[in-house]
Amino acid sequence: MQAQTRNRQWPWVAIGLSLAVAFTLSMVSPADSVQGDLVRIMYVHVPAAWLAYLAFFVTFVGSVGYLTTKDLRWDRIAAASAEIGVYFTGLAIALGMIWAKPTWGVWWTWDARLTLTAIMFFVYLGYLALRRTTDDPVIRAGRSSVLGVLGALQIPLVHFSVVWWRTLHQPPSLVRPDGPAIQDPLMLTALIVGVLAFTIVYGSLMVKRIELIKLDDQKAAIEQSIERPVAGEAVTVPDLGASS
Amino acid sequence: MKRYWKFIIPAAIVVIVLVVLVFSLNSSLVYFNTPTELAEQAPGDGRLRLGGQVVAGTVTDTTGGVTFEVTDGREAVTVVHVGAPQQLFQEGVGVVVEGTWDGHEFHSDTMLIKHDENYDSEKYKSGDKSYELQHPSGDESDQA
Secondary structure, rough: OOOOOOOOOHHHHHHHHHHHHHHHHHHHHHOEEOOOOHHHHHHHHHHHHHHHOOOOOOOOHHHHHHHHOHHHHHHHHHHHHHHHHHHHHHHHHHHHHHHHHHOOOOOOOHHHHHHHHHHHHHHHHHHHHHHHOOHHHHHHHHHHHHHHHHHHHHHHHHHHHHHHOOOOOOOOOOOOOOOOHHHHHHHHHHHHHHHHHHHHHHHHHHHHHHHHHHHHHHHHHHHHOOOOOOOOOOOOOOOOOOOO | OHHHHHHHHHOOOOOOOEEHHHHHHHOOOOOOOHHHHHOOOOOOEEEEEEEEOOOOOOOOOOEEEEEEEEEEOOOOEEEEEOOOOOOOOOOOOEEEEEEEEEOOOOEEEEEEEEEOOOOEHHHOOOOOHHHHHHOOOOHHHOOO
């Protein structure tokens, strides 16, 4: 019998507190001189996109870790991180669309940044689907690690798409060679705190998701050890000869 | 041997998708033409995208829309736009317009705003840097 998995509660408190602080700052920070209040979408859109990169990078690290050590703990990290990454990629896309309509004038357009982000979203959805193609944890870890490594090639591609190609999406405001392009210190603080808060949310979700994967693995191990009747044993042969 | 293929197939699909995207679609990853590129292009019926900054003082309302000049800092092209301009349309803002090029005017029916990566509040921009007063090295009497 494996050691009992802990059911930690602090991640929920951490998520609640960090989101409350980030939300408050995003609301008290001033409106933008061009966009007005629309700029507040940035305080969620940018942190969500950052988590997508971070999560898929951790999936990459977990995949490399599994391929080199063959230790399933690395695979659990990769799997948990990919799920969180897919969620936040979807969130970044949805918020981006809500932001794009009133600023750019369209919900969606096929520029390099948007197209590559959509592809990244679907590749990692594919990663999650690939994990469901087998019940064998070792085969599953092997297959998904390969995709986890290859998929990570998209992270720099998506991030630098706005620098390498001419796009409708604007280049980065925060991480730039000549410093942030956000002048007002309160606006800059709101964005940085938002990024930090979402990073705490990511860490907390990872702790809870890995707990859940361990429980799932234990459940699968228990189910395999139980002796079960052969499938179809309860079915009796219908008595077809009686009526004739 | 069978397990070997299970690694190769997903790997090959991802690599092919990435290679196709980055290399053969390289030209379509360029979202719009600059006024300089447009000026070198022969007029035609093909739909193009033109991007640049709206030149201050050139915006004129017309019955069906608006005309203005778009520049990349080197060339300026006159855009005749049909339809309502976007909410954030103003002098100096980045725009991407879609339409046809007749050799001296660009006839557009679709306008997108390309806002830049700069953000600032009205108050801070106007020179009121009052947040700095709350810094410990600033005026102490404020906190007393």
